[in-house]
Every structure is written in C-alpha cells, then in structure tokens.
Amino acid sequence: MTDPISPDSSGPVDSGLPSGSTGGGFADLGKILTIIPTYNEAGNVELITARVRAAVPEAHILIADDNSPDGTGTIADTLAAADDRINVLHRLGKEGLGAAYLAGFTWGMENGFDVLIEMDADGSHAPEQLPLLLDALRNADLVLGSRWVPGGSVTNWPKSREFLSRGGNWYTRKALVLPLMDATGGYRAYRTTTLKKIDLDGVGSAGYIFQVDLAYRVIQAGMRVVEVPISFSEREIGDSKMSQSIVTEALWKVTVWGVRERMRKAGRQRIRTAKAKRKQGW
Secondary structure, eight states: OBOSOOTTOOSOOOOOOOTTOOOOOOGGGOOEEEEEEESSOTTTHHHHHHHHHHHOTTOEEEEEEOOOTTSHHHHHHHHHHHOTTEEEEEOSSOOOHHHHHHHHHHHHHHTTOSEEEEOOTTSSBOGGGHHHHHHHHTTOSEEEEESSSTTOEEESOOHHHHHHHHHHHHHHHHHHTOOOSOTTOOOEEEEHHHHHTSOGGGSOOSSTHHHHHHHHHHHHTTOOEEEEEOEEEOOSSSOOOOOHHHHHHHHHHHHHHHHHHHHHHHHHHHHHHHHHHHHTTO
C-alpha cells in the first residue's frame, strides 16, 4: 500500500510521522547505514560524510566507490581509518548507480543493518533532511524523499530538466498505475526487511531505472510507501552522471513494464470471466 495521496492530487501528502513526533534519536529503528555511491567525487566525499555524521550521529556510512580515477577511494579510506562508523566498499569499475546501491544493500544486510539509506555524494540530497525520512520510516516500509509533493522543491535546475523529471514521473504513474509523485528520486530509506521481501536479483540495475523498479516491487508486494517533501539542490562540485541514454532506457523499460502489467490484468480478467460463466452453466 502507499500513502493516501492520489497521483494527481494537490492535497497534503501523508508525512508518515506519528502524532506529536519531533524526531530525535532513532534507536528504535535499529542499526542505520547510509550508502553513498561515488565515482570521481573527490571534491565531495569528505564534506558529505561529515554532514551525515552531524545530522544523524548514530548512522553508519558505506562509501561504495567504483574505482574512481580521481582518488575518491583513497580519500574514503582515510576517512574510514579515522572514524569507525565509516566503511568503504571498493568496486572494480564504473558499473552504474543502481549496481553500486545493490552492492551496498548486500553489504548492509550481511553486516546486520536494519535500515538502508540511499544518498547521493554530491550534496543534492541534504543530510540535514535525513531525520525526516527516518521519522517517517517508523510507520512505513519505504520512505521516498520527494521533490514533487507539496513542500518539495528543486534549486539550480533549468526548466528543461524540471520538465523532464516531472514529465517522466507523470508517465511512470500513468504507465504503471503507480501512486507516487516522485518514483525516480534517489533519496530513500528502506527497512532491510522490505528489501528481503522483494527479488533484488531481478532489479534492473543499469541506470536510474532501478529506482522505479524498486518502488514498483515494494508496492506490488503490498508494503507501505510514504513520500516526504525534500529540497533538492543541484551539485556544485563535479559533473552530473545523468545522460540522454539513461532517460531513454528508463522510459523504454517503464513502457514495457506497463504493457506487461496490463496484459497480466487482462489475462486474469479473462480467467475470472470464464470461471463465472462455468458456474452459471454457460
């Protein structure tokens, strides 16, 4: 299930917060791991880890580095040596954001973490807003930091990119009948139990489509997804990893999934109709 906001509603979004909640510590959620994939983020990795440690001191951090040629991995090792809550996962090469997160999920589950966070290294996902996601997770299986619910926002984006993001999410809602305003966003908090209930091995990991894939699988499994508003800021240091091929791949896969789901529903309806006719003696 999802929060009660309808896909095209302009009404208030369910924040997922218990009545009177003011945040604070998160010991009730268990061990928290913030997964930060990196590729050529030498200018950002030290700052983002410091901000996470300040925002949620009890959270651990996993830097999943794709063998960055700019030395990000070496900087990460230095940070880990100085702080026992920072760990580094060195990967062989650049395999994409989705693959890095999936590797991080596996590492987190193998090391006994109860909550797994997705966060970009470039500061576009403000660590200072992480407590909002964790508060909401107390009453959810997955929490999405959403740019497109009331209260959410983006800064330093050209209108063309905002149009692309809003349009892509609109198309995803319609194609998959997915009641989410921001299914493509990458600032998220999962319960480990949530990820164990879905088929991670089948998740599309090449590009950003895996964000839609994961949210879709969680909803299909009958679990609760809540969106909370966030302020998204474009990176100031380094280059964006977004490309036209990533967008094209995402739209194509969403179309395929949407057609497949409609065919399944039509098939189930034909079976129900046939059974009803047999009962009536047709």
